[in-house]
Amino acid sequence: MHRAVPPVISVTPSRALVDETFRVAVQNLPPGSPVTLHSLHRSEDEDLWEAFGHYVSDSRGTVSVADDFSFGGTYTGKEAMGLLWSMSPVPGSREGLRLRKKNVCIPQLVNISVYGGHVEEGFGERLPLASTLTERWHLGPGVRRIEISERGVRGTLFIPPGPGPFPGMLDMWGGGGGLLEYRSALLASHGYASLALEYFTAGELKSADKEFSYFETAFNIVREHPQVIPDRVGLFGLSLGSLMASYLAAESSVIEPRCCVCVSGGHLYPRGVFCYFCRHKLRVDEHNREIWRSINLPIPEDLSQKLDVGKINCPMLLVNGIDDQNWPTVECAEDMAHMMRAAGKEHLLTRIEYPDAGHLIEPPYSPHSRATKFIKDGVTVILLWGGQTKPHADAQEDSWRNILAFLQKHLYCTQNPKAKM
């Protein structure tokens, strides 16, 4: 039987960090043939995520995702990384899923395949013309992972390879709680000794004083590590973690962060307690997804309801999505700028705001979830985070680049701020 020679699909590099780009190419196709490039990932929770783009091979029978236009699918246009950031759960999946890596010691495996024709659905029932596997890592080679459980603090510390010493980072996620290591693993892969802090859920925090000292102790654990440069430790927070970062920067008399990265955060807290449920202002959308952004709007004039950000003495980078449906982050950023200006501290502040980006601004190329499940007071609800897929993906890519440049500038002393990353 004479069988046809299949096309060859390649992903370069085949193994990469999650924030690195790749080039997906197909060769040996008949010229001018319509094909579908497809990505498939089985998450640690056993859900399937996929993305696809419709292409036409050129006169030499090749398709290059980085150079060619996708005419349809989960992304369109010239999008080198579209097969990753436009992923969503396959039809029939459970509702409200969010893709988050738990075990950073093994890579995310993504199957990239090419199908004949412009396929819209039913990829699982067809045989691809060719497929290949690519590994996406949060952990670079040589990065050390150390479980921390001391002085009441729980978390995981990631140390870059080499003798050090390194700048440090305290890395805090949002109100969902738990221990998520992936951003710290990635930061360590970029040269920062980063502690992913195990986070309580909002309801667990009983008093402001206890919360405060927990984070101060965590910061000191990083600062006192023999491979960390003690006066170059920064704070990185998202959502509630962002609020914590700002709080520590403004109010702590014990620690002095060198700089802060605050993603999708704010400066509001009523009466010193991190509780943000004023239920009468809670809205839901047509799909019964909770929208929390207006709970604390308008931004109060009352200074006791917000952090005194005028007391901050270190550079701050605020990264927000203008379509954030969970927290009024842009309004907060505006008010924070106003307060810092009044205190003569405006030169410390850098604000980046992204149109049509939502609340969950994560490292680049991770899929966007406009709404996902969230456990609130022991009950599972669906929260609307906001954002449209393509602008949100662009925001993740652009903000990460800005974040790394900001950290490089303030934690690694650079001779030339414009040096290539």
Added chain:
Amino acid sequence: MDRKRCCVKLSVHPSRGLMDEKFTVLVQNVLPGFQLTVYAFYKCEGGYSWEAFAHYTASATGAVNVSEDPSRGGTYSGVEPMGLMWSLRPVPGSKSGLRMRKMNVQTPMEVTISVYQGHLTEGFVDQVPLAAVVVERWYMAPGVRRIPITEGGLTATLFLPSGPGPFPGLLDLWGGGGKLVEYRAALLASHGIAAMALDYLTPQITKETGKMVDYEYFEAAYRVLEQHPQILGSRIAMLGLSFGTSVTLRMAVYSQVIKLRCAVCISGSHVQPIDGSVAQIMTSFNDNADKTRFNEEQHVIWRDLLMPIPTDASLKVDVGRLRCPLLLVVGEDDQNWPSYESAMDMKEMMQRAGNEHLLTVLSYPNAGHLIEPPFTPSARASAFKTISNTPQTVMVLWGGEPVAHSVAQEDSWRKTLVFLRVNLYGGSQPGAAASSHL
């Protein structure tokens, strides 16, 4: 140590790559004009330590880019993007005659790349580097499947590329040292070819019977490929190095079973008694053992055993009868086989027979015998254990000057992949692909 000093940034991209992929080593955040040494360290499977290093001076922007900047000295000089890999050598005080070969292809080679202050040539272990990173170098791309083959009395490993296939196939033969050496086949599978590494000198069956294998063994290996549901039976190639070339040429011309789409022969010869068994090829070499020479260091030179190239047609494979494209890769400083002279004779034979259009010769000045996939060190001489009833270890001179040899490896591998791609993936008829692509 001054903990307040500016932190040097060292990065290698990609941090996880295939063995034949280049990387970029970048040093940043040093003062302009700063003198530094970039250092590579690797502990091989045998437990030996290897190192390479190069001296650089930082640019006006306080950076060093190994791919673009010249090394002023070290184990390599000039602009050499991959010098830190191919110039690796055993650390001072090591055992002599070492050769770097990865036998376990399922784990990566882990190389530590560091940067030291100043232009150092020794004592790296006693100094603390400014920064260090780890780089992984893989023979197997993600998704490549490794399948041990023992059916039909074979001692082999099949590497299937990822995906449904079907894929072109390839029989991969090493040389007179024997053993089951998998890394080249693993790399070929990472490039879309279902490649089988075949142990044909020290297979289980030879260990049990004491007899060397013959035509049937290679034909059985070919059949495994031909009948495999994920392999295209009409698109099978053979690749041989050194003695593997002898086998490849014999099978390509004389086997009634093996029908090759194309063949690649590295550092070998067509000179062999064509009547008789494969084992008799070996003994014919031994018959000329008195032509063995030695250099000043008493390293063994075996290239004369087959010289002069005979004119008698019964003493060489009749390459005029070849019906498939043939790629010959030879090093002009090969001290182990007269591969260049053999290539020239094969060319002449094919010209007379009228099938010269099938032939491509890649000939590299100052390259030696062991032309391997790129970016690993080559040895001008190394310890070689002979395959015989009374095996002995001798220091064999392979030849080759390091820079020229590494150029030969990089260039020939790239062209070999193109040759295989064109002939195995392209065209509806074998031989239709023009060798002008190279």
